[in-house]
Amino acid sequence: METWDAITSRRNVRQFDARTISDADLDRILEAGRRAPSARNRQPWDFVLVTDRAQLGELSKVWRGAGHVADAAAAVALVTADSDDERSRSVAQYDLGQCTMQMLIAAADLGIASGHASVDDQDQARRVLGLPQDRIAVYILDFGYPADRRLKPIVNPDRRPFDEVVHRGRF
């Protein structure tokens, strides 16, 4: 798919149909994440791929807003080192955001929709994903084919107007 079509087709989806995602497509999404840029190329991330239905159900309990993960075809937990240093945490968040977007665009390119979930209950995440004590799951991305309509370019996205967001030269 053309890049611009992938960028403009991506939307947050919370209801997926019953189709699974091929291993090749999952690997491509993960590869996109692996290639993301990060400060000093530190790559402060590990990805845990979950496709087992029962495990997806358990994973959906990490946050009250994560119910949609239970019905996804696959989820990727973004895992990073737990840190006491706010500056490190902040940079890692930015880099995880970059990594996320790379995966979501790669998915949209394949007609695969996606959603995000926060992680509130780290103990649950640690149990379900087998994380070491020094790691935390920061976000869960979930993927699948949309239950309603297939992805296609959105002409008028629900966003602040261009001329409000964009300033030329000075704020």
Next chain:
Amino acid sequence: METWDAITSRRNVRQFDARTISDADLDRILEAGRRAPSARNRQPWDFVLVTDRAQLGELSKVWRGAGHVADAAAAVALVTADSDDERSRSVAQYDLGQCTMQMLIAAADLGIASGHASVDDQDQARRVLGLPQDRIAVYILDFGYPADRRLKPIVNPDRRPFDEVVHRGRF
């Protein structure tokens, strides 16, 4: 360009040639940023586009590692609300990362290279960009045509191995 080619062609560039970027291409990059997803669709960002050579020079002084901004064809300052709340700051960082990646992929799709710079001297950023006191510039993205070789898909990126980063089912 095909999405996968844009994703795999993007690389951090710090030396740009003298070509400017067309207004249409700059607007497309900014539009990609505007469309990025964010927690509760809060869109915690404003973009300040800088293309004036003298202003780019002043902007490059916001951090010791930002020298490359001086020679870019254009820069986009990512501006957000200053906040006392760490949770809000953290979520905004993640969302700014998503927004960044949308812009960098949209740029790569047009053959335009990009780089990132942190902002250390907020007073300088405020002066150069005319920011209100309640806003900070979090990152500067800079864009241009690479001085060395044009963007093309990278086969073996300098990243941790796929099988080290990707865990299946459990960490």
